[in-house]
Amino acid sequence: xxxxxxxxxxxxxxxxxxxxxxxxxxxxxxxxxxxxxxxxxxxxxxxxxxxxxxxxxxxxxxxxxxxxxxxxxxxxxxxxxxxxxxxxxxxxxxxxxxxxxxxxxxxxxxxxxxxxxxxxxxxxxxxxxxxxxxxxxxxxxxxxxxxxxxxxxxxxxxxxxxxxxxxxxxxxxxxxxxxxxxxxxxxxxxxxxxxxxxxxxxxxxxxxxxxxxxxxxxxxxxxxxxxxxxxxxxxxxxxxxxxxxxxxxxxxxxxxxxxxxxxxxxxxxxxxxxxxxxxxxxxxxxxxxxxxxxxxxxxxxxxxxxxxxxxxxxxxxxxxxxxxxxxxxxxxxxxxxxxxxxxxxxxxxxxxxxxxxxxxxxxxxxxxxxxxxxxxxxxxxxxxxxxxxxxxxxxxxxxxxxxxx
Numbered sequence: 001x002x003x004x005x006x007x008x009x010x011x012x013x014x015x016x017x018x019x020x021x022x023x024x025x026x027x028x029x030x031x032x033x034x035x036x037x038x039x040x041x042x043x044x045x046x047x048x049x050x051x052x053x054x055x056x057x058x059x060x061x062x063x064x065x066x067x068x069x070x071x072x073x074x075x076x077x078x079x080x081x082x083x084x085x086x087x088x089x090x091x092x093x094x095x096x097x098x099x100x101x102x103x104x105x106x107x108x109x110x111x112x113x114x115x116x117x118x119x120x121x122x123x124x125x126x127x128x129x130x131x132x133x134x135x136x137x138x139x140x141x142x143x144x145x146x147x148x149x150x151x152x153x154x155x156x157x158x159x160x161x162x163x164x165x166x167x168x169x170x171x172x173x174x175x176x177x178x179x180x181x182x183x184x185x186x187x188x189x190x191x192x193x194x195x196x197x198x199x200x201x202x203x204x205x206x207x208x209x210x211x212x213x214x215x216x217x218x219x220x221x222x223x224x225x226x227x228x229x230x231x232x233x234x235x236x237x238x239x240x241x242x243x244x245x246x247x248x249x250x251x252x253x254x255x256x257x258x259x260x261x262x263x264x265x266x267x268x269x270x271x272x273x274x275x276x277x278x279x280x281x282x283x284x285x286x287x288x289x290x291x292x293x294x295x296x297x298x299x300x301x302x303x304x305x306x307x308x309x310x311x312x313x314x315x316x317x318x319x320x321x322x323x324x325x326x327x328x329x330x331x332x333x334x335x336x337x338x339x340x341x342x343x344x345x346x347x348x349x350x351x352x353x354x355x356x357x358x359x360x361x362x363x364x365x366x367x368x369x370x371x372x373x374x375x376x377x378x379x380x381x382x383x384x385x386x387x388x389x390x391x392x393x394x395x396x397x398x399x400x401x402x403x404x405x
Contacts, residue, residue, distance in 0.1 A: 002133040008044050009130060013083035018130050020065035021051050029127035036123050039145055048089045050127060052110040055079050058090055076106055096162060113138045120159055120166050121173060122151050148179035156189035164196040168208040175212060175221035182224055191228035198233045205234050206284040213265040219247035237280055242269035252324045256336050263290055264321040267297040274299040293318060301326050307335035309377055311344055347373050348387045357395040368398045
């Protein structure tokens, strides 16, 4: 079988890298995601190559051909080639010597099947000749891809022992490429060894969680993780009906063509407790932006304000997320539509305006200004005369209170 012909296979930058790394008239092979995605008709974003050449030889040959070589992971056999502004990750064939589930000690090899055997899933372990497009499939990846079946290579428990992160990758890859039930052997192994996720850095776990939630529809995978106890070691606070809530949110996203959002989807599966969410975000070492968004979503969940009123306080993006997450079935569509093309207005009343109307500078001005803003928001941001009327009314009330005090 051959890869379908595509423009990326005719990229001059790729051709130059391939030419530099040819061994005994045999080119390096495209490996992993590029092969998988090309077979599925998905646009190929990153092209990784495998070669029997050792890393120092790879670097030497690239530089001799005028191609920049960056030793991005040279201890593990990886060199990045930078050609015509594009990058290609090149990895020497290898075998694992030892591993603790977080990092492996490797030896370089020359056997393609041996290299394939150390990879995670059959659909990720296919190679292709970049010139003839011939596919090399040692573990049934082609059949599994056709069947939408995500399966570990060989023994699932062994693959997980080599890299504990593969537990999370199983669910992400099933969410993206699988159909039907998750592979039974893989699911059992993931459940059995889920506590080993505690040995991984919070950053690696959070990165994998972000990738999972960025998949078009991860609801089934998330529920399967919940049922198997996968979250217990790093996110025990996840709500019991996370899969259901996520599925409802995704239905709404699809209905209004909303781009998947990690913050929004995390908001669907985390408790509506801003203090607890802040602790979770700190534990997972989420970015400041994501942390802030999650706290906002939790703090305003269940608000009775309209979408525009929420947007005035927390921004249009967060307000739209809250509508999709928590507004009632009979109104959420109209509320989402109300934000389309709408610009958050600026409060038209200033402290100086109130002083000009007779208030003395000081705490009474700040208090009256706050009351005026609340009234202006409640009336959905009136402009012109009505805004001035609100200011006049509240200034008059403040002056009466001052006289009567």
